[in-house]
Amino acid sequence: MNIDQLLESQRAYFRSGATLPVNFRIAMLKKLYAAVDKYETEIAEALTKDLGKSDFEGFMCEIGLVRTEISYMIRHTRKFASKHRVRTPLAQFASCSYKQPSPYGNTLIMSPWNYPFLLTIDPLADAIAAGNTAIVKPSAYSPATSAVIEKIITECFAPEYVAVVTGGRKENAALLEKKFDFVFFTGSQAVGKEVLRHTAEHLTPAVLELGGKSPCIVDSTAKLKLAAKRIVFGKYLNCGQTCVAPDYILCHRDVKDALVREICAQVKKQYGENPLQNPDYGKIVNEKHFDRLCGLIDSKKTVLGGNVNRETLQIAPTVMDNVTWEDAVMQEEIFGPIMPILTFDSFDEVYALLAEKPKPLALYLFSEDKQRIREVTGRCSYGGGCINDTIIHLATSEMSFGGVGESGMGGYHGKDGFDAFSHTKSIVDKKTWMDLPMRYQPYDRGIYGKLLHLFLR
Numbered sequence: 001m002n003i004d005q006l007l008e009s010q011r012a013y014f015r016s017g018a019t020l021p022v023n024f025r026i027a028m029l030k031k032l033y034a035a036v037d038k039y040e041t042e043i044a045e046a047l048t049k050d051l052g053k054s055d056f057e058g059f060m061c062e063i064g065l066v067r068t069e070i071s072y073m074i075r076h077t078r079k080f081a082s083k084h085r086v087r088t089p090l091a092q093f094a095s096c097s098y099k100q101p102s103p104y105g106n107t108l109i110m111s112p113w114n115y116p117f118l119l120t121i122d123p124l125a126d127a128i129a130a131g132n133t134a135i136v137k138p139s140a141y142s143p144a145t146s147a148v149i150e151k152i153i154t155e156c157f158a159p160e161y162v163a164v165v166t167g168g169r170k171e172n173a174a175l176l177e178k179k180f181d182f183v184f185f186t187g188s189q190a191v192g193k194e195v196l197r198h199t200a201e202h203l204t205p206a207v208l209e210l211g212g213k214s215p216c217i218v219d220s221t222a223k224l225k226l227a228a229k230r231i232v233f234g235k236y237l238n239c240g241q242t243c244v245a246p247d248y249i250l251c252h253r254d255v256k257d258a259l260v261r262e263i264c265a266q267v268k269k270q271y272g273e274n275p276l277q278n279p280d281y282g283k284i285v286n287e288k289h290f291d292r293l294c295g296l297i298d299s300k301k302t303v304l305g306g307n308v309n310r311e312t313l314q315i316a317p318t319v320m321d322n323v324t325w326e327d328a329v330m331q332e333e334i335f336g337p338i339m340p341i342l343t344f345d346s347f348d349e350v351y352a353l354l355a356e357k358p359k360p361l362a363l364y365l366f367s368e369d370k371q372r373i374r375e376v377t378g379r380c381s382y383g384g385g386c387i388n389d390t391i392i393h394l395a396t397s398e399m400s401f402g403g404v405g406e407s408g409m410g411g412y413h414g415k416d417g418f419d420a421f422s423h424t425k426s427i428v429d430k431k432t433w434m435d436l437p438m439r440y441q442p443y444d445r446g447i448y449g450k451l452l453h454l455f456l457r
Contacts, residue, residue, distance in 0.1 A: 052282030101129035126417030207410030211368035216246035228262035234390025359405030
């Protein structure tokens with residue numbers, strides 16, 4: 001079935017009303033959950049093949065989070081899909097008002113290669129819960145995982161309901177030429193701009209989950225040993241190929257040397273003296289990204305790591321000190337296991353600096369100063385983040401995950417994911433047993449006019 005036929009079949013299926021009953025949506029979510037459970041081993045093996053992820057990391061960062069999101073939607077879809085009564089102004093007496101979530105219809109979900117299972121199935125669960133049909137386009141850079149995703153979706157759903165389109169740029173371009181009712185994209189800023197250009201042609205609403213250079217600020221009050229432990233975890237997870245990984249460290253000059261020592265100690269503790277021999281340490285997705293990352297490493301500023309293995313596409317966890325904003329590593333999102341460390345002297349300097357930069361997807365602050373924490377979270381603009389930790393803010397269905405400005409638009413997870421794939425209708429149900437005459441011509445400047453003024457105060 002070609003893309004035009006597939007899209008038309010999904011339009012017809014949605015128009016039939018088959019996806020609207022809440023019981024149907026919940027049944028489909030349960031079916032998806034059972035398939036994830038059934039193919040857990042194959043999913044883990046595919047993640048290892050594509051990205052070198054260990055079974056533990058694959059479950060912790062992808063399979064487990066997917067199961068959590070699907071379970072959450074199974075429990076809450078009935079409540080999310082119900083209409084919500086709101087107050088009706090006295091001027092609209094007699095009537096009742098409510099908000100009713102409604103699925104967009106035919107949706108397109110385009111997912112990336114770095115967390116290929118999580119970032120495909122999570123938004124799909126939200127789309128199903130909201131009552132949509134979906135065409136899923138996984139990344140060509142993670143072919144093993146894409147094959148398992150196709151197997152799961154083909155087994156669970158008829159193509160007129162949920163379908164997978166595989167392939168590369170040609171297929172991406174073909175899909176973006178079509179008119180969908182909603183597009184959900186996760187990926188780079190460059191491709192995100194192309195997605196938005198195409199959706200604008202059809203006035204199609206879109207959620208863009210992008211990235212950017214997410215700062216990790218360490219002030220002079222931070223507990224450095226714990227900070228280093230948590231920063232190393234967040235930075236080198238999935239070999240740094242995480243959209244919310246700390247891109248660079250911005251450390252107060254007074255504690256920089258101590259922090260560097262603690263970070264180097266933590267890298268050795270978590271990954272061993274020779275990380276490239278660690279069976280739980282992954283790899284860069286392909287040669288193109290491997291070569292790009294190698295070009296960002298300045299050996300003169302490298303204080304730990306820097307060694308690579310082209311045959312296995314591995315780059316050891318690397319720490320670069322005395323980095324400046326002019327260095328190559330600070331000119332683009334790193335998206336790899338390279339940690340540049342910069343310094344600052346005052347927070348006024350930090351605020352001015354960040355205000356000039358593109359808005360990041362995440363910001364992390366390590367501090368014991370409560371006033372400073374309130375100030376940073378209030379003054380800086382970013383998608384989301386953590387205080388005294390990294391990346392864990394995305395691992396919950398109770399909070400929206402998304403970017404702002406250059407790092408994206410819209411958010412998802414849990415209720416916010418349901419809302420992202422829904423349009424909320426505002427409806428007034430006007431009763432027929434009474435009809436106040438004050439709004440009709442000829443206008444009455446007498447008693448009814450006075451009542452209108454009273455009602456609209």
